[in-house]
Amino acid sequence: MHHLGNELGPATAPPAGPVRTLRYDQPVAVIGDIHGRADLLARLLLKLPAGIPVLVTGDVGDRGPDTRGVIDQLVARGATGARGNHDEWLCTWANGGGFDPFAISPKMGGLATLLSYGVVGLDPVAIEAQAHRVPPDHALWLSELAVAVDLEVMGAPFWVIHAGVPATVNLRGLAFREVVPHLAARHPATLLWPSNDPAEMLAVDRPVIMGHVRRRAPADFGSVIAIDTGAGTSTGGALTAVVLPERKFVSVV
Numbered sequence: 001m002h003h004l005g006n007e008l009g010p011a012t013a014p015p016a017g018p019v020r021t022l023r024y025d026q027p028v029a030v031i032g033d034i035h036g037r038a039d040l041l042a043r044l045l046l047k048l049p050a051g052i053p054v055l056v057t058g059d060v061g062d063r064g065p066d067t068r069g070v071i072d073q074l075v076a077r078g079a080t081g082a083r084g085n086h087d088e089w090l091c092t093w094a095n096g097g098g099f100d101p102f103a104i105s106p107k108m109g110g111l112a113t114l115l116s117y118g119v120v121g122l123d124p125v126a127i128e129a130q131a132h133r134v135p136p137d138h139a140l141w142l143s144e145l146a147v148a149v150d151l152e153v154m155g156a157p158f159w160v161i162h163a164g165v166p167a168t169v170n171l172r173g174l175a176f177r178e179v180v181p182h183l184a185a186r187h188p189a190t191l192l193w194p195s196n197d198p199a200e201m202l203a204v205d206r207p208v209i210m211g212h213v214r215r216r217a218p219a220d221f222g223s224v225i226a227i228d229t230g231a232g233t234s235t236g237g238a239l240t241a242v243v244l245p246e247r248k249f250v251s252v253v
Helices: 038-047 067-077 085-094 110-116 124-128 136-143 176-186
Strands: 019-024 028-031 054-056 148-153 156-161 208-210 224-226 239-244 248-252
Touching (some): 028 148, 038 239, 038 248
Parallel strands (some): 208 224
Antiparallel strands (some): 148 156, 239 248
């Protein structure tokens, strides 16, 4: 994992490819940051329409107590989606790429994730040697999360991007439809790490569904739909999904 060294972070290549294209002829639910709250996820899935496809905005793990339980449910449901900054270290470690000690800093909250997989000890070398504790289907699922999802639901286009689109990047010369593919391929960390205010975010060629920035309630700003409602935080928080294409919010606490 490459953690945030500056506002935009490093320009590393995503393991699953920068953009994944998904097309559905039925409604779809996109779930915001879960952060290890398997209990909230279970309740939210029960509130969603039966059989509806499920995507995530990233940050499925860390902070909350049961990242393993979260990914168990997402794998079983056939979910997919975008990668969050908190997913990077877990994906890298689980797939044999080494362990970044920044994961267990208080800011990241990765110790809870390690404990959910039965990892013993805090020494980075010992942790690195225990990557086998992550089930192969979890490692594969994590590796298939893309930086951005090019999503179409019953003819309505959306982007699913963990941190949204930063307004501070120089995008002169790019058409609106080129902005997200360009950033995902050339500067993926810009879509994973910065804390972008969704109310002030750069509008692109279609609405962006994002997490990453915690809010008391989900919000639809037209060009941006923000659905991180604080699951896994010390105050408890809620877990929210948006059902597309009608853009209906479903939340549990």
